[in-house]
Amino acid sequence: MRIISMMSLLALMSGPVAAASWQIGDNDGYGAGICDNCQHSFNGFTANYDGRSAAEMVATDGTQYTDTYSTAQPGFSPHGSETVATFSFTGLGNSWAVGHLEIDMADFQASTFGSVITTFNGITQNFAYNDGFPNTLIHFYTLTGSVIDSINATGELVITIDRNNSTDFYGFDYLKLSDIAAPVPEPETYAMLLVGLGLLGFANRRRMQKTVA
Numbered sequence: 001m002r003i004i005s006m007m008s009l010l011a012l013m014s015g016p017v018a019a020a021s022w023q024i025g026d027n028d029g030y031g032a033g034i035c036d037n038c039q040h041s042f043n044g045f046t047a048n049y050d051g052r053s054a055a056e057m058v059a060t061d062g063t064q065y066t067d068t069y070s071t072a073q074p075g076f077s078p079h080g081s082e083t084v085a086t087f088s089f090t091g092l093g094n095s096w097a098v099g100h101l102e103i104d105m106a107d108f109q110a111s112t113f114g115s116v117i118t119t120f121n122g123i124t125q126n127f128a129y130n131d132g133f134p135n136t137l138i139h140f141y142t143l144t145g146s147v148i149d150s151i152n153a154t155g156e157l158v159i160t161i162d163r164n165n166s167t168d169f170y171g172f173d174y175l176k177l178s179d180i181a182a183p184v185p186e187p188e189t190y191a192m193l194l195v196g197l198g199l200l201g202f203a204n205r206r207r208m209q210k211t212v213a
Contacts, residue, residue: 022089025066025174039134040106042069047076047169062087070169083163089177094152096179099143104173106136114166120159121150
């Protein structure tokens with residue numbers, strides 16, 4: 001019985017980690033079905049492309065800046081004279097320990113056309129990417145301690161991407177934020193559990209041998 005209990009505990013501890021997630025944008029390939037980390041068909045002749053749905057157009061959390069090419073670039077984008085795209089994750093609570101962010105973006109060429117200025121809750125991030133044309137690429141981030149602290153202080157993560165006079169044509173498909181609700185057991189924990197199982201098995205075998213004798 002003790003062996004079964006120990007094995008059940010091991011199974012529970014080795015199960016998948018639960019995580020909460022928040023997403024801005026709908027991961028639909030820029031409204032054109034473009035696959036992740038693929039080449040796209042946009043170019044200078046389609047710089048005013050707008051693949052947003054009606055709901056996306058009137059959104060206020062940053063979804064309105066997804067599925068366009070180029071984003072927040074006056075004269076080409078559907079955002080008028082705006083040059084700053086703001087994405088707001090709200091209602092995050094104040095118990096974050098670790099955070100992960102992924103952003104599907106297209107065509108960043110900072111070395112050629114200039115870099116944007118990006119902040120996470122006012123904390124500057126390096127977005128001087130040179131992913132190249134005509135490429136989409138999902139970038140992954142582990143949030144720094146200062147960003148985690150700012151989330152816990154405000155209950156939100158506000159991402160601002162300021163064009164900063166860059167003439168780059170770039171776009172965003174979606175942004176996804178997640179936290180980790182429970183830690184994964186360390187290897188030492190598994191080792192101790194396995195040793196315990198071995199000892200219980202040995203003791204049970206000795207009892208069975210004595211019973212037979």
